[in-house]
Amino acid sequence: MTRRFASWWDVATATQNDDPWEDPTLYAFLCDEVQIGFIQPHVWAVLQRYAHAFVMDERRMTFGPACTSVDARTDAINALAMQLRDHGEFPEALGGWRHEQYAVYGRDKSQRTYMAFTLERAACALFGFATFGVHLTAYTPDGRIWVPKRSATKATWPGMYDNSVAGGITAGENVLDTIVRECEEEASLDPELVTAHIRAVGVISYFYKTPTHGYRQPEMQFLYDLCLPSNDVRLQPNDQEAQSFELMDRDTIWQLIVAGAFKPNCTLVLLDFFIRHGWLTPEKEPDYTKLVALLHTPLRVPTP
């Protein structure tokens, strides 16, 4: 297998590959005067033709003055997204319409975060809104990790290696419920077993810029460890997300990571796991403190 990355720093900066706050070409999306999104110039140009219910000044886009409630904002921005989709704009994003609403957050004058509106998952990238997901690492008592291979027919990252279980958080669903549900749907894991052994272990955050279309994606992942009660519990495909699961030791995983065979953001979750489990130490890893910082890049947009 060809080595694509030379170090953990190389691996990590392939996902944390952007600082949209420092990019003067981007346009801002605001809600109640707080910036919550980042829009590329080619998206801005198209939005100007469709976003009549919005206010677009020189470099900033926001809701029209009547759109002050969660429902009104949700209706307005989803109507805009559907119109773009129906006119065939941004097919690389809106072609993968999910019928799944993501929560987008705002911040009030007393710095309190609130849910500002919800938006179809596929449209969030156009506006550079922060999105939130769950990632779980399932491992055996003897320290091997369950790694799925994504289905060859998936729209995003087909055939690549992924974290044991992962998914986006739909508006209104709590984080623990999301991961327990995904464990059953993606990996055939019994909810009772998961609930008994799952452990919340923190969050990571990073900015990802998509390589082909330059969409800005501030992301936060809620992380879970699942130490299986024995080496014999097996993860296996259930829905169409994974084509297979394989139990791997850490060296095998590292070889697949440096070869670029993992979906990029999964490598950050594995990096966090390797650090928390003492597999990566200050003595072994010259970029240790920089890597921990990178896993917690401040998004500077409201998060739940």
Add this chain to the structure above:
Amino acid sequence: MTRRFASWWDVATATQNDDPWEDPTLYAFLCDEVQIGFIQPHVWAVLQRYAHAFVMDERRMTFGPACTSVDARTDAINALAMQLRDHGEFPEALGGWRHEQYAVYGRDKSQRTYMAFTLERAACALFGFATFGVHLTAYTPDGRIWVPKRSATKATWPGMYDNSVAGGITAGENVLDTIVRECEEEASLDPELVTAHIRAVGVISYFYKTPTHGYRQPEMQFLYDLCLPSNDVRLQPNDQEAQSFELMDRDTIWQLIVAGAFKPNCTLVLLDFFIRHGWLTPEKEPDYTKLVALLHTPLRVPTP
């Protein structure tokens, strides 16, 4: 016991209580044109009378042009610190002279970090240099944590509760060696037992402003977990750091934290432990994502 803090957010912001980068009253200490320290106005005024081997322009202090090597810089800044001490300046800091050199880091033009010089531990606060320590949480298989009470005669935070084992990192000592040594010195733990069971689990970083003298202290702590092999291993005082050790459940610890009975920065280490061990979850803690971010405040000065 009186409740001093209302929430984890309250607790955490009592330690992460500063952003020196946003304080226009502070003067800068630079090395090779990179800012590495923060100096208060009253310290600056005194330094102007002593720092003849340094360059002090309107708001920036740096080494004289001949001071380009590690040794030359180390000699110059330690001579300055000794002169201040011998003239009775800043007794609240320099009165606690430790005869212990801390490493101070710089960053070169290719963003590589290097050790710029070393400085007596007690003098680092005057210049607001970042300092580095180790903190270990020792816990039993049944989930209780060993908590020492600091000696009543200690210069700093006498009689307060502390993390199981903690200490500063002396220049030239590696992180793991430091914590293994401290485990024996402070808690009578056998180095072989520690080496067999210790786990590196990450780093936290924060800015602390001392309440009485306003010293700016950017700090990074390397964290370790030590799950003891049985409930029977006991931590007990060895040197004069701790007067006693007590095995506490998490509720007792939380009561002592909200009562303000813990040394402030120890609460951040416990917070990180509670998050990594799933004791604090996104469902239980409304400020969960903000707290994780706070534990990883970007120092924006060079770190190892």
